[in-house]
Amino acid sequence: MYTVNDLINDFEQYKEWVVSLQRIEGKLFFEPIAEGKWSTAEIITHIAFWDEYIMAEMLPKMKQDADISSIDFDTLNQKASAYALSGISQQQVINEQVHKREELISRLKKIPHDDFSITFRINGEDIDQYSGYPNSIFNYFCSFVWHDNHHRRQVEEFLEKVEMLG
Numbered sequence: 554m555y556t557v558n559d560l561i562n563d564f565e566q567y568k569e570w571v572v573s574l575q576r577i578e579g580k581l582f583f584e585p586i587a588e589g590k591w592s593t594a595e596i597i598t599h600i601a602f603w604d605e606y607i608m609a610e611m612l613p614k615m616k617q618d619a620d621i622s623s624i625d626f627d628t629l630n631q632k633a634s635a636y637a638l639s640g641i642s643q644q645q646v647i648n649e650q651v652h653k654r655e656e657l658i659s660r661l662k663k664i665p666h667d668d669f670s671i672t673f674r675i676n677g678e679d680i681d682q683y684s685g686y687p688n689s690i691f692n693y694f695c696s697f698v699w700h701d702n703h704h705r706r707q708v709e710e711f712l713e714k715v716e717m718l719g
Contacts, residue, residue, distance in 0.1 A: 557666050560694055561658060567701045568654040571597060571647055577712070582643045586711035591634060593711070594646050596704045598637035601650040602629055603697070604657045612660060615690050619673040664690065 574582070574593065583592045591599065606629055614621045637646060669691035672679070679687060684699075686692045 555695070557661075557669050557691065560691070560698060561661055563698045563701070564654060564658050564661070564694075567698075567705065568651055568658070570705060571650050571654070574647055574708075575644070577643070579643050581715065582646075583638070586707055590707075592637065593708050594643065595634045595637040596708060597646050597650050599630055599633040600701060600704060601646075601653045602633035602636070603700075604650075604653040607697070608653075608657055608660060611693070615671060615673055615693070617671045617673065620677065621673055621675050623675050661694065669694075 574597065577593065581593075583594045585592050586596070606624060610624065611621065670689055672687050672689045675681070675688050675693075681688055681692060681696060684692060684696055686695075
């Protein structure tokens with residue numbers, strides 16, 4: 554059975570993977586992973602922006618039976634993309650994501666394990682539209698583990714393809 558400790562461990566593993574992206578040649582880091590897709594920099598910044606948003610806006614409101622309004626995904630994603638392409642360095646992208654993820658992990662570790670079962674509504678919905686599970690602290694963060702892994706696979710497939718062509 555997947556536990557709170559497993560979830561936190563997955564968040565920590567993602568952070569370590571982000572650190573490993575320092576090995577990518579700078580130009581490649583900012584190159585789209587496919588036509589019409591984001592670059593690795595945009596993907597990492599996108600997740601960092603979500604980590605920040607979750608800590609600032611979502612986590613403090615996750616109380617039993619709360620009705621939480623969530624931001625429009627596209628708005629946050631567009632801001633993240635613009636920031637990633639604003640001229641910041643590869644190292645800055647990585648450092649900011651690592652810092653935000655460490656802060657999120659620290660906050661998750663402070664939540665009593667029993668509180669991870671607290672349920673609430675997001676945008677009036679009791680059930681998460683993507684997973685089909687009730688909105689709870691545990692399930693909310695499990696969806697972000699899936700989200701991290703989805704983007705990690707995209708980047709890794711891009712890097713494997715580039716290595717085969719190179």
